[in-house]
Amino acid sequence: MNPSPLADFLALPWSDKVRAGIEATVASAPRTVLVATRAQPDGPLRCLSFPRTPVPLPPGAVALYRRPRPTPEAAARATAAQARPGEPLSRTQKALELVSQGVGPMQAAERLGISSSAVYAAIARDTKARCPCCGQRLPDRA
Numbered sequence: 001m002n003p004s005p006l007a008d009f010l011a012l013p014w015s016d017k018v019r020a021g022i023e024a025t026v027a028s029a030p031r032t033v034l035v036a037t038r039a040q041p042d043g044p045l046r047c048l049s050f051p052r053t054p055v056p057l058p059p060g061a062v063a064l065y066r067r068p069r070p071t072p073e074a075a076a077r078a079t080a081a082q083a084r085p086g087e088p089l090s091r092t093q094k095a096l097e098l099v100s101q102g103v104g105p106m107q108a109a110e111r112l113g114i115s116s117s118a119v120y121a122a123i124a125r126d127t128k129a130r131c132p133c134c135g136q137r138l139p140d141r142a
């Protein structure tokens with residue numbers, strides 16, 4: 001089953017309460033896979049949330065939505081927004097700035113003398129959702 005765009009997934013005949021829950025989950029969980037299922041062919045839709053695409057899909061699956069992965073540039077911008085003013089940037093933060101300027105993660109790591117895995121881990125870490133109040137990273141599951 002191919003993933004549907006979010007607009008198509010939300011256009012399914014959801015109840016208002018379930019639709020609101022889907023929108024909240026998509027807004028807060030960075031790695032969201034949603035599966036619409038029906039226990040019976042004419043029964044109500046249920047929405048199941050997963051951190052990654054389940055294999056095999058749950059029985060009765062009728063639609064699938066998978067959030068697109070953020071680009072490394074978006075991750076670098078998020079990191080720059082979280083930097084504390086007045087504090088010097090770490091080498092990893094500097095590498096993320098280079099990535100946001102179009103340099104590849106491996107080249108940025110080589111320029112700054114750090115491992116490329118540190119840069120890739122920072123990109124993955126900084127694409128996670130953050131609490132709007134305190135900035136703390138939110139867990140993968142909503």
